[in-house]
């Protein structure tokens with residue numbers, strides 16, 4: 001069931017939601033493959049370190065999206081891949097003289113704790129990519145049999161000349177694609193071909209397969225996890241904007257080979273970066289802000305208000321002062337929570353619907369928060385908001401009073 005703009009309830013029709021789709025570069029009308037179910041894949045953490053504020057922003061964004069979709073009458077099915085087959089994970093394991101599993105499970109536990117502290121409850125499927133290696137092997141074999149993939153120097157590559165639309169997601173021409181130096185493969189048919197299996201023994205950990213020992217390559221890991229969980233298609237693929245190329249472009253090319261659809265993923269939804277003094281956060285620069293430290297210092301309510309104050313597609317220059325500035329709004333929300341009534345005044349009903357309508361429009365959370373602040377000011381000045389309406393707003397924002 002969904003509430004339409006005029007407040008009437010309609011069993012059949014969903015309110016129109018628009019999402020900026022990186023594939024079309026447009027705000028597209030959102031319609032999931034299945035009428036009431038939205039399947040979301042989010043590129044998950046590489047399990048060798050704690051969650052930083054940039055990761056937290058990604059998961060908070062999709063949490064907001066899923067909460068809003070549920071408010072609008074959809075069910076959500078959210079899958080996060082947990083990357084444990086990765087050089088950084090293996091290096092950490094070697095440094096600590098542990099098996100990579102031990103390292104990966106430790107950081108997976110920390111990731112789960114971070115999501116919990118941030119009240120992120122939307123993710124219902126967590127998949128360790130190492131649990132899917134036999135499926136990766138079978139997918140790669142299938143591509144080899146179909147002559148869509150080939151061997152070069154022991155590695156296996158996807159021949160991207162088989163995909164006429166390759167480059168469309170990241171908006172690159174063939175010439176532009178050839179300029180990237182993806183990996184050093186002297187016998188690759190074409191520079192832009194995507195690695196599926198890396199036969200190198202240098203990683204420290206490897207898997208035996210019919211292609212020889214080695215590791216399934218990053219993009220194929222995600223493709224297999226998504227295929228095994230969601231089948232031939234799903235609705236939204238999410239992650240940081242920096243994953244657009246080569247990761248998402250490669251994933252889409254691979255996915256199409258296993259789907260009958262030209263567009264097996266309806267929406268590509270990318271989140272901007274969290275920068276520190278204009279630079280990317282990285283351990284080597286010493287400017288990383290950990291999500292758990294912020295959550296402990298400010299609480300998840302304040303962090304949500306801070307993150308949602310910027311539209312998800314924009315980059316954010318991290319500034320602790322701006323978190324503190326959000327205290328004023330949180331205080332207003334708290335006061336409003338003590339002043340709810342049985343019914344919402346008609347003037348405020350319009351604003352309540354405008355709040356949700358702002359989120360229908362490509363998750364315009366800054367506008368939604370502005371409207372919510374206006375609602376709170378009016379309630380503090382004597383207008384009435386119903387308990388249910390107030391709770392609906394808090395529920396979508398993930399605010400717990």
Ligand SMILES: [Zn+2]
Nearest residue numbers: 043044222247
């Ligand atoms: Zn991914």
